[in-house]
Amino acid sequence: MFVGVIFCVILVLLYFKFKNYVPILMYHRIANVPGDRNSLPEEKFEEQLKFLAENNYTTITPDMLYEHYTKHKPLPKKSVMLTFDDGYHDNYTKALPLLQKYNMKAVVFPIYNWIGKPNKWENFGKKETTTMTQEELHSWLKAGMDIQPHTLNHPFLTECKDEELEKEILNSKQGFEKLLDKPMNYLCYPYGFFDKRVIEVVKKADYKMAFAIFDNVSLWHINLFALPRIPIPSHQKMWEFKLKVSSINVIFVAMRKWERDFKRFKRKIFK
Template sequence: MIFIIIMLFLLLIVFLIFINIQFKLFYFPSKKVRILEYHSISINGFEDQITISKEKIIEQFEYLKNNNYTTLWMSDLDDLQNKKQNLAPKTVVLTFDDGFLDNYTELFPLLKQYNFKAVCFMVLGRIGQDVDWNGQYVNENMKLMNKQQLLEIGSHIELGYHTFKHDNYADLSLDEIEKDLQQCHEIVKREKLNVFPAIAYTYGGYYRKKGVNQKLFFDVLKKAGIKYALRIGNRINVFPLKNSYEIQRIDIRGTDSMKDFKKKVIFGRKKIF
């Protein structure tokens, strides 16, 4: 009987550890940061994996505002981490990938309305151009913000890196990645843009397998001056951020219901098990 009780107790401990790893339930609120991943916003009600309707994102912003969430930039996290300060009890980072034109026409006014901050990870070699990379959810009608628009949004949107032409780093050699980052830096310098040294991996792709190659990959990022790199992962991050080049984001899809969104914000994902 004692043996059974001990085994049940050990199983409970293992279960609680698993739950904490997955959902960070037993961390103080000031030790958790949720980083949400968005892309494009539609004004005609269209929704898919990367496009959310304006009506739905307004509903999500209302939820964050009414539940006292604080929005920060990546540079804010970096500043708090360097000063060894805690986060606000409910902290979220709103991130938008690629730099679609609707981030200027639709997102920027909403951020001003709600007094929110967001981070836009730009495909820096395609500023002001049409989308020219392949993908199930992109088309030739999608356009990217131009330089003037990028300069105008600085009060509420911080810029970050999203590669030079939307390449998947998992498919590139280390030399190609180094060249890609050099090209990004050249654009930033030439266009005189204020870009924080954080990168969101396109397609969530990077050298995932731990070992020598991953270390060399991270060395390339460090050499290029990149402080933080963001994957997907769908988990809440513990603050201070320890794995600076494997920060996890929560994928917010246009097809998510409001119930899905709330689960993702609270737990990091909509499916608990």
């Protein structure tokens, strides 16, 4: 009985600790590509959007999230953010019509030097596809969606030398602002990798927030320059998706973070 009460108290405390975390979902391709965990079939994506629409979820923009975290502006009760990494062509041809069908918003993070080109940066056996063109990016914006930078070339930022790091972060911001004639305030880290040095350069470049995944993020306080996101893989089950957009969404970030930390610890011990 006593143990049960303690467990309930812990759950309540964790809920109030993490209840301000807005679920930020991370997508890549909307396509049926066998063996690629980052390619979500179109029918599964529609199933997820339909669930969000039927259960009164509101998809928010990075601006709304920033205003909420910095100025405490209230968000709709069931808020969720949809993000797309890399800016694949199928985001425009497959995801956009479904987003419009269900009256949803999303932000795409394209790679500046790979706009309208084959995904040659993924030189590790990925099936070749193309990214959104400049014209398609403009159409994406006109449809009410958002675009924010994903660097110039999609490198591992933590491995970049200082000069290269500044170019990747600052030049992509300036390039997209000129290309799309809109402010670029929010960066997405390639591969989700960052460290203190990277954050310093991001702040210096006058970004307001930056999106990560689960690696190196804090679970105990909201860091605007290390916002965790929840991956949506190709094999995503609907029962799990429902939990990922619920009030316990941060648990999925925690599980992946602890898994990564354990693997690092294990490598150190047994190397």
